[in-house]
Amino acid sequence: MSLIGGIRPPIAVLATLLLTLAGITALALGKPENALVPEAVRKSQQYVAEDGAIALRASLDESITDLTRTATLFNQQQPAAADDVLDKVGDVYQKWRGTAVMEIASGKLLGARGENVPLTAIDRSRLADEGGLAPRLVRLENGQTRLVTLALLSWEGRPQQLLIASSSLSFPGVDLGEGRAIGVVDGDGRVLNSHGALGDKGAREQLRTFAGIAAKKGKQNAISAKAPGAGGYTGVSGHLTGDTVADRQTVGGYATLAAGDPGQTTPAGTLGLTVVTQVGVEKHASRLSRPAVGLVAAGALLVIGALAVMLLLSTVQRPLIRLFLESRRLTRGDLERPVSVPRSGEAARIGAALERLRGQLRGAPVDAEGPPRPVRRRRPGTRALLVVCALLLLGWAAPLMLLLNRAEDDVRVPTQTVHDQKARTATLSDRVRRALNEGHADLAAVASLIGDRTSAQEMNAVLGRTLKDHQRYESVYVLGADGKILARAGHAPHHSAGEAPSENAFDVSGHGGKKPVITATAAAPDRQGAAVVGEFRIEFLNALLGRQGLGEVRVVDTEGRVIGGDSGYRAFQKLPSSLQPLLDQKSDHGEVRRDGGSVRVVAAAPFSGGGVADSLRWTVVSSQPASWLAIPEYSRQNRTVLAGMLGLTAAAACLGWLHIVVARPLRALADQAENLADGDRKTVLYPRHHDEVGAVARSLELIRQRLQDQQRQRDGATRTHAPAGRNQ
Incomplete structure (x- = not known):
């Protein structure tokens, strides 16, 4: 017999899996929750640290990039005095604690603003080396640490200068x-x-x-x-x-x-x-997760599994093995004893056909009376028995997956988790606001350096570098007072021809389109009403919102329309009605929202903290199903559902295995055996698998060949004893 085929392996594997699953169920559903602090709370602290790292890294990188880019813009203009450089830097950016300009060759300090910059930490002889201008951490005498950022100021005919800025390691x-x-x-x-x-x-x-x-x-x-x-x-x-x-x-x-x-x-x-x-x-x-539930569920599985296995053994395995033995007996020539015919199903049909074939092997004609032929479909066959076993096991698995240990009935969301959801949403709201403010400051820096004598070619070069250095913009352009675009870089702008620069720092358009268009405008002081305009990439805004452990995050305007999100959304669609009350809060807010069987942790944080982006009055809203959190009630529910799914999988795998290797071949063999008993001597019977069903098929093929030999012998004898007068 085949090692993986036949009737025995699927039933043995099913019994082993159900016995193992009963043990797993007893242990898993009765597992005590020993953690004094839920996993959801501990995991939330990791997410808070990640938010802080993202904010700090973005702030430091932005400071380094801004200083380098500002120095590059100055290098493209006419030489400027150190005080003018520092004044313009201070007017546009208020992020550095101290700034200074130093002549590299002599080490002379040409100008300084704010707190003293630690110039002694700069080795001027190694500035030309690779990484000589890299930012560095410097520890001051008072124990505080500063990040020192360097950028090169270089004009033809003037000694090279060093633009230096120091900033603290704060969490913006x-x-x-x-x-x-x-x-x-x-x-x-x-x-x-x-x-x-x-x-x-x-x-x-x-x-x-x-x-x-x-x-x-x-x-x-x-x-x-x-x-x-x-x-x-x-x-x-x-x-x-x-x-x-x-x-x-x-x-x-x-x-x-x-x-x-x-x-x-x-x-x-x-x-x-x-x-x-x-x-x-x-x-x-x-708290204990109701250990009695695990014991009851495991006991029920043992009882139901035993019933299913006994049913398969008594109605499928034993009749099939009996048929196998009876068919081999007939092929050996033992025709005296009648065939033991099973009671029902395909086995009964094959047994009745074997009894008729036994009589035919003994010389009885094909139409001789034998045991009554069972009427098809009157009694349940092998497939019906497999369905009954599947229903038995489904009756155990379905309640576990759908009814037992439902977390919504008594779930308690930790207070710290709600506080963390609120705090993280507020952090994200500030991160978005600061990113928009930084974007506007970049445009203001470009606008302050574009004078009335700057050519279109020079403006295109400055805009191109700005677009390259900052991936937040989709397009950047200089817009004249008459609405004419004087220079641009990036994609074609969404500007209407002849429309003068907006007086607002930020505008949102694109209603009815596929995506919102967020535009920032910074006036150019020396261009008679002209302005530098930047259109933000909506992907840049959406990327800021992606945070682990916050669920679904949306940025909405004052009318509750969605401007951006970390997952799929339609531009300007309304926020779900269940979250609309969050917009009425004037400050950061977080709570647990229950709606029927759904439990969610929600939070909202409006823009606050200053800057030109405050005028947008946007709100960041986060919503997370409590089932996504590692809360004891949901952990217990997940283990219960997993036990039910494992039971369902074991039943489907083993019963499907039986259907493929036993039920279908046995049904086809029953039809072939009845046709053979009815006199079909031409159809060859091929075994599908090397198992019990295949062995019965081989025995029937041997019987068919023997009956063919008997028929030929009878036909030959008939021709031999024919009357001689017929040949005259």
Whole structure:
């Protein structure tokens, strides 16, 4: 017999799988939830750290790029005094704590603004080396750390100068919420800068402990540090568990500064910095996931599985093996004893045909009376028995998948998770606002350098470089006071001919089209009413919204129309009615929203914090199903559904296996056996598989050949004994 075919292997495998699944069910559905802090809360701290790392990395990269690009724009213009350069830089950007211009050859300080820039940390002799102008971290005498950024000012006929800017390692726009602290850590585990709830010594010590652990973990490879197939944040990130104080446990997260796309590097990403967060979370006593439910479900599976296996053994396996033995007996020539005919199904039809064939082998004519031939479809066949077994197992699996341990009945979303959803949404709202403000500042910097004597060719060169340096724009152009485009770079603008520059810093158009058009306008002071206009790529805005653990994120305007989102949406479609009340909140807001059997964690954060983008009055709305969170109730529900799906899969696999290798071949063989008993001696019977059904088919073929030999012998004898008179 075949090792993988026949009647025995599928039934044996089904019994083994059901017995194993019963053990898994008893253990999984009765598993105690020992974690005092749910996995959803710990995972949320990792996401908060990732948000902080993204904000810090974007801020530092933007500062470095802005300083380099500003120096390049000055280099393309007429030579300017150091004070003029610093004044224009200060008018456009207010992000640096201190700026300075230094003559490289002599080391003379030509001008300075803001706090003192640490010039002694700059080795002028190595500026020409590769990486000599790379940004660097400098520790001041007071213990604070500054990021020093360098850019080259070079005009023909003048000594080369160095434009220097220093900035602190702060987290722009990161909402910490209540009781959270955040810090920046270098590769040695030293906390370079920290903010938030660090009022007592214990909190500061805990942050330093987390910093040391995070620095070591941050040195791992970003790919190997994750589980195979895991996506999400491109850097190294994770969550940490700290000390317990009273009834609160300290949990934290860490994330290294990494580029937005895997495999890429940014200036800030090469600094070796890691962001660490910590917060105290209230502990809850352990709860059992109803262990009796697991025991009852496992016992029910054992009973139902035993019934199904016994049914298959008694109605399918034993009759088929009996047929196999009876058919072999007939092929050996043992024709004295009648064939034992099974009671029902295809086996009964084949048994009745074998009994008739036994009589024919003994010399009885084809139309001799034998046992009554069973009427087809009157009694259930093998397929019907398989359906009954499938229904039995489905009766166990379906309640587990659809009814048992439903989380919506008693789910409790941790308060800290709601707070984190609100804080992260506020952080994302500020990130979008700052990105728009940065975009407008870039246009203002370009506009301030375009004088009335700048030619169209020179303007095209400046606009082209701006478009290349900043991927946020779809097109950038200079618009005259009469509405005529004087120079442009990028795609064809969505500007109506003859329309003068807008007086608003930001405008949104494109209603009725496929995507919104977000336009920023910065007046050019020396061009008699002209302005530099930039149209943002909507993909740039949508990319800012993609965050792990926030669910679906949308940016909506004051009328509740969707401007951007991190997943599919229609431009200017209305926000779902269930989320509309969030827009009525004047400040950041988060809550748990229950709608029938659906439980969602939602939050909204309007633009706030200043800048020209505040005039848009947009709101960032996030909505996440609670079932996506690692909450004990949903973990229990998922294990219950998994047990039901495993049972259904085992039943489908084994019963389908039986249907393919036994039921279908047995049904076809029953028709062939009846035709053979009815006198069909020409149809050859081929076995489909090397198993019990195939063995019966081979026996029937041998019987057919023997009956053919008997028929030829009778025909020969008839011709031999024919009357001689017929030959005369």
